[in-house]
Amino acid sequence: MSIRHLDKLLSPTSIAVIGASDRSGSVGATVWRNLRGGAFAGPVHAVNPRLARLDGEPVFPNVAALPQAPDLALICTPPATVPGLIAELAQRGTRAAIVMSAGLDAAQKQAMLDAARPYLLRILGPNCIGLLAPHAGLNASFAHTDALPGEVAFVSQSGALVTAVLDWARSRRIGLSTMVSLGEHADVDFGDLLDYLASDVRTRAILLYAESIGEARKFMSAARAAARNKPVIIVKAGRAGAGVAAAASHTGALAGADAVIDAAIRRAGLLRVQTLAELFIAAETLARFGGNRDAALTVMTNGGGAGVMAADAAALAGVKLAPLSPEVRSLLDQTLPANWSRQNPVDLIGDAPVERYTAALQALLGDPQAGAVLFMHAPTAIVRSADIARACAPIARRAPGRVMACWLGDAAVAEARRIFEDAGIANYPTPEDAVHAFGMLDTYRRNQALLTEAPPLGADGPAADLAAVRRIIDHALADGRELLAEDEAKAVLAACGIPVVPTQALGPDPETLEGAAADIGYPVVLKIRSRDISHKSDVGGVALDIADAVALRSAAHAMLERARAARPDARIDGFTLQPMLRRPHAHELIVGTSIDPVFGPVLLFGAGGTAVEVLADRAIALPPLNRPLARELIGRTRIARLLAGYRDRPPVAMDPLADVPIALARLLADVPEIAELDINPLLADEQGVIALDARIVLARHRPGGRAHFAILPYPAELIEEVDWHGRRLRLRPVRPEDETRQREFFAAQPPEDLRLRFFSSRRELPRTELARLVQIDYAREMAFVAEAADGDDAGALLGVVHAVCDPDNVEAEFALIVRSGLHQRGLGRLLLGKMTRYLSGHGTQRLVAHVLRENTAMRGLAQSIGMKPAAGSAAQGGDALRYVAELPLPPAT
The missing domain is CATH 3.40.630.30 (Gcn5-related N-acetyltransferase (GNAT))
Structure with a gap:
């Protein structure tokens, strides 16, 4: 719905517990105890027809008997009672409810929503643990422990993770501004809470645990708005989830649900992490180190082994270690022992006194080329860690966002770690965590940069001949076909300005091929033409480099036999002929589109050819695109490093290549009948690009079009x-x-x-x-x-x-x-x-x-x-x- 009345949910002034109980271990009893045990300042009323008093407080038999309409109602009663209670509360004037009851069937859930909708009563749940707002002393949950007040909000679809994170955060004295269990999110969902928390002055960062995301445009709008105001970090479970079960195109098979969600998270400017531990590491990094813009890292340590561990982690994470400048090396020569490392990592040697630390830190922070500084220390008996921290913290504070720290150990460095934390310096338990956090920050910056892109649909590349495209699409649908023939698919691409190899459609008689081949010129490529066969190579329906008429006739007869044996049910419409292109420096790529059931039209780019699913080297993006976004899409694949050129292969012409997914994004917006599309292979080299094969699948119910885009294009x-x-x-x-x-x-x-x-x-x-x-x-x-x-x-x-x-x-x-x-x-x-x-x-x-x-x-x-x-x-x-x-x-x- 919206953020309307979410203030009544998250900052209520009065509360009623419907189903408050004296039965030990029940949800009603636990919720009542948690709520009463907090510091919530407003009135709290219990509703239960069985009780007269509970813990010395009067108990009301029903909603009508309450002395006032509560801002928030906590419902802990059987599923069948929930719709009626929502109706009573709404009519009474309540505008928010948390339905902790589990087991509501579809009819009961719909009746609950129908009762709430005329009054805009907001519902959290059902089947949720509840919420906590520590600043208000509010524990409206049946969690086993309370939360400390802080500046991080946590929203989770999993109730079990809410309790686990509560325990984890409290043990580490991590404070929370808000903690919300979404449950089945029948009404209040991620989009609503992102909108609310984006402007919440108590919330500095938003952490999400998601298992599924619905209402894609609402989520994307809310996430993009929130990410502009504060860091939003998400753990999305289900990475191994299956994508579309049956797809006619390679793109449909490759564009799995998790890859699409990953693309959406990236485009929204969020940071995705894989574990709950990473979630809080990322929150620490963005809150205390998020202003850093350095591309490289310098490690300083009093232990060579710790430095090697940091360097190994950097190599694995793709984090660049900054080379020491001659000026910095000269300064360090004056203060460090003669046997110091003389390179990055900077080894101060194990007996390093306070003065050695301060001199090295000042020298590194004085050189912008040193980048960010990872300050590492292992405790020794020679000098107290706390003394080093007291001396270095003011130096680090004068260079905000340049220093991250790793105090190795536990009790021996606890005071030093606290001193750095009080100075606002990000701290990490291990070198690997620190380096990983630096890499996360680079990913976050790249995702944030995508927020600045709002591409129009016609900004780059030639305009499409939509009239020609519509004629092809309408003719196929009128003919009862939802799979375009190869020559039709290539004609669509050509109308969009994408270069295609000339392709001639011919009948099923092999004897008619010779004249066409003579006109094209040998060598030629022969392919089977069938409205029922999507992947021609799977049935032996492609023959390359045919040199003469004899070879052509032989190939055609053999191809017909193979196709009829493999697919006796398929209608054979004939053949296509095209010239055999020879571009020795070209790379085989795939560019395609499909429809995700949640996020709508998506685009895919990657390594192409017949082994495309085996290689699975692909990246996904949401339309619309412009050249910066298209280049970013290309750059996320492994083959992108080859496209930049190597040995005797020159770099690929990038603008013509980037224009292909841009053109497909425009096509998706303008032709809603397109369900799946492949260009495979798309040859790309220094001369440009050319499509050798194309496949387009239509759908009469029009699943595409800009109306289904998760991100609206520039209007x-x-x-x-x-x-x-x-x-x-x-x-x-x-x-x-x-x-x-x-x-x-x-x-x-x-x-x-x-x-x-x-x-x-x-x-x-x-x-x-x-x-x-x-x-x-x-x-x-x-x-x-x-x-x-x-x-x-x-x-x-x-x-x-x-x-x-x-x-x-x-x-x-x-x-x-x-x-x-x-x-x-x-x-x-x-x-x-x-x-x-x-x-x-x-x-x-x-x-x-x-x-x-x-x-x-x-x-x-x-x-x-x-x-x-x-x-x-x-x-x-x-x-x-x-x-x-x-x-x-x-x-x-």
């Missing part, structure tokens, strides 16, 4: 040009590439205009805020810029309007700013008119503006389009500084 269809005071203006949605121009736009604005727009005095906008204004999620917000389309200042921004919808798309709040000197000329009204038309078409019900009361120009503009003061606004005696106006939006016609 280029909203671009328009208008006349304005004798010149042309372009009104278009904002793009991530607009960041520089927006910076220049805001830098040229008078401080007073910025104060009226942002409600605070500022000279410039920080980069993070600028990025947030241009890297938007088109599924739930929109920003239009007005730019000059002609004249000397063509391309300059003249005004911006930005609207953010709530997750239910009920209300959108807008903000508007026009370039200084252009006020009172109708530009603001022009932009606002475009925004209201867009929001009406988007289904938004109400437009809202928060305006400083002194901003008379904006108040006048709001009134001129029919906006009225909202209840509680300054005009009606509310906030004296702020005026709130709203406008009901008509539905789109």
Whole structure:
């Protein structure tokens, strides 16, 4: 649903326990004890028709008897009672419930949701352990222990893991802002909680344990929004889960569910880890070391063995160790013993006193080329570890985000570890953990970079001839076929601008092949043509390098015999002929598409050929794509290293190669009937690319199309040009590439205009805020810029309007700013008119503006389009500084 009423769930002011019990070991008794044993400040009521008092407190027989409607109800009663209780609570005014009851059947779950929906009562569960909010003293769960207050939120689909993590975190004194058990997530799900926790001031990082993800676009929108604000780290179980059971294409077979989820997590800017231990290591890294941008690591240690372990871990993880510069080596020569390592790792020798540590650390931090510094220490009897920590912590603090620490041991280094933790320095138990964490950070940075990409569907490569594509698709479907013939599939690719080898379709008589082969020129490639045979090589339906007519006739007869023996049920439509290409430096690749049942259309790239499933060298991406995203997709495969060139093989032409998955992404958006597509092999070399074979599977129920994209593409269809005071203006949605121009736009604005727009005095906008204004999620917000389309200042921004919808798309709040000197000329009204038309078409019900009361120009503009003061606004005696106006939006016609 949305974040509506989640405050009642996570920050209630009153609670009722329905089914509170005195039976030892029961859920009702445990929940009541946990809730009463905490420091929750609000009233807590028990409901049970069997009891009059419980632990000295009055017990109410039913919901109607409660003295007030509780913000939150905890339901611990049999499954059959749950729908009725939800209905009673909703009518009473309760707006959140945790259903801990297990065993609800499908009809009971649906009845529960139907009772809640008219009142927007939010339900956590059923079959969940509950939640904990330590800052509020709230333990609304039947967990065995409480949580310490902290700044990390943990959301889990597994109740068992909730209790395990609680125990693990408490034993290590790791505090939590919120812990939530989702259970069967019939209502409140990951998307809802990500939206809520993204703006929760008590939460610094969000940790997720997921077994399944539903409502892909909702999840992606919420995850991308949250990941822009704070680190989001996920353990996704089920890596070995099966993908699509039966697929007609190689792509369908290779695009398993976990590979698709991995692609979604990467594109959302999240960090995926494999274990719960890694989950907390990653949280520590991103919270204390996340600002690091170094590409290499320098290790300093008082033990050679520990240094070797760190170096081995770096080699295995692909982490680069920085070479020591001559300047740093000279400084270290002055302070370290003559037998020091003179390379990275820097071995301070086991008897290193405090002064040796401080001198080495200062020398390394003084050289940017040293990168990040992994500070390692093993305890000795010569110098106290705590003394070293006290001396080095201030040095590390002066270089925030450059130092990570590994104090080897336990009790002997406990005080030293605490000193570094108090200084805000990330600490790790082993060298391997520290190096792995550094590698995680690099992955996280790369995933975060993907958040800046919002590609339009037609940005790169040639435009497709959609009319030609539609003719082919419609003809096949009218013919009762859902598998295109090879020549038809290649014609579709050609219409999309993808080079294909010329292919001629012929009948089933082998005697008719010779004339066509003579026209093409020997050598040729012969393939079987059948609407029932998807993989021709599996039935011996491909013959390469046929040199003459005699060999051609022989190959055709043999091919027919093999195909009829292997697939007696298949209809043989004939053959295809194509020239035998000789490109000695070319690589065989596969590029394809399929439909994931959760995330919709996906793209695949990898090593191709007949052994494609055996090699399984592939990467998955979600559309839409642009060249940076396409190159990133290619770069995640093993074959990418070969594409860069080696020995006598020159590098592949990358732009033509990247344009292939981009073209397929556009095709997926525009032709929803495409269910699966393979180009295998796609030859790629220094000359470009060419498709040798293609397979396209259709589906009449139209599973593709942009409506099923998990990430909405840049809405280029909203671009328009208008006349304005004798010149042309372009009104278009904002793009991530607009960041520089927006910076220049805001830098040229008078401080007073910025104060009226942002409600605070500022000279410039920080980069993070600028990025947030241009890297938007088109599924739930929109920003239009007005730019000059002609004249000397063509391309300059003249005004911006930005609207953010709530997750239910009920209300959108807008903000508007026009370039200084252009006020009172109708530009603001022009932009606002475009925004209201867009929001009406988007289904938004109400437009809202928060305006400083002194901003008379904006108040006048709001009134001129029919906006009225909202209840509680300054005009009606509310906030004296702020005026709130709203406008009901008509539905789109």
